[in-house]
Amino acid sequence: MTVATDSKTASPPLSRRLKDETHEIHDSLDSRISGLSPFLSRAHYACFLRVQLRFQHATARLYEDAQLHGWFEGLPRRSRLNLIEADCHDLGLAETFLVVDRSIGRSVRYDDPYEAVGWLYTNEGSNLGAAFLFKRAEQALGLGADFGARHLAGHPEGRGLHWKRFKAQLDALPFNDDQQGKAVAGARDAFAFVREAVEQVLARS
Ligand code: HEM
Numbered sequence: 001m002t003v004a005t006d007s008k009t010a011s012p013p014l015s016r017r018l019k020d021e022t023h024e025i026h027d028s029l030d031s032r033i034s035g036l037s038p039f040l041s042r043a044h045y046a047c048f049l050r051v052q053l054r055f056q057h058a059t060a061r062l063y064e065d066a067q068l069h070g071w072f073e074g075l076p077r078r079s080r081l082n083l084i085e086a087d088c089h090d091l092g093l094a095e096t097f098l099v100v101d102r103s104i105g106r107s108v109r110y111d112d113p114y115e116a117v118g119w120l121y122t123n124e125g126s127n128l129g130a131a132f133l134f135k136r137a138e139q140a141l142g143l144g145a146d147f148g149a150r151h152l153a154g155h156p157e158g159r160g161l162h163w164k165r166f167k168a169q170l171d172a173l174p175f176n177d178d179q180q181g182k183a184v185a186g187a188r189d190a191f192a193f194v195r196e197a198v199e200q201v202l203a204r205s
Pocket residue numbers: 015018019026029030031033034121122123124125126127128129130132133190191194
């Protein structure tokens with residue numbers, strides 16, 4: 001007797017699994033970043049930007065991927081690559097650093113499209129949580145959506161709504177349990193990638 005359809009309907013929504021199964025790694029990263037005071041000065045914040053630059057380059061290919069386009073309508077418009085590049089330029093980051101950070105980001109490889117969806121989740125979610133970071137960048141450093149903190153700004157349609165639309169697309173994917181597990185693994189890899197960048201750049205600032 002086959003239970004293939006049962007296992008599909010029994011799975012929790014993908015967005016729920018991703019959130020629950022990255023909760024711990026997110027909290028740990030959040031505490032680590034906060035503990036390193038990225039908004040202490042523009043020099044500290046510049047190191048935070050380098051971390052974000054690595055991550056946006058690591059995920060940039062996802063926004064151009066044909067298979068992912070089929071799953072996520074409007075995906076290219078979600079990319080924040082140009083925004084982080086502009087932020088780095090605003091803060092006057094040295095090109096020698098940028099070259100290294102771009103190259104580290106671009107060196108990431110995805111094993112399959114399910115893992116890629118997990119990376120996409122982590123990147124899209126990071127913009128939801130960035131509301132708080134954006135306020136700190138404004139208040140502590142005088143930055144904003146037009147200078148220096150563009151990549152942390154909310155989407156014009158509203159940060160919450162923008163996220164809600166993405167979550168609906170995630171939950172419409174016909175992934176079985178195994179494929180969902182691969183997406184979770186990808187999301188966790190993305191958090192680990194950012195954590196490593198934090199240790200290499202922000203923790204040494
Ligand atoms: C100090 C740094 C950070 C803080 C304070 C923070 C804070 C938050 C908060 C408050 C939320 C929930 C927002 C809401 O539900 O309205 C959130 C969501 C999220 N953040 Fe962060 N975050 C930080 C860094 C990051 C980073 C670097 C990443 C990615 C590598 C990330 C990935 C996510 C994801 C994926 C979600 C969505 C969770 C869900 O599925 O609902 N966060 N963050």
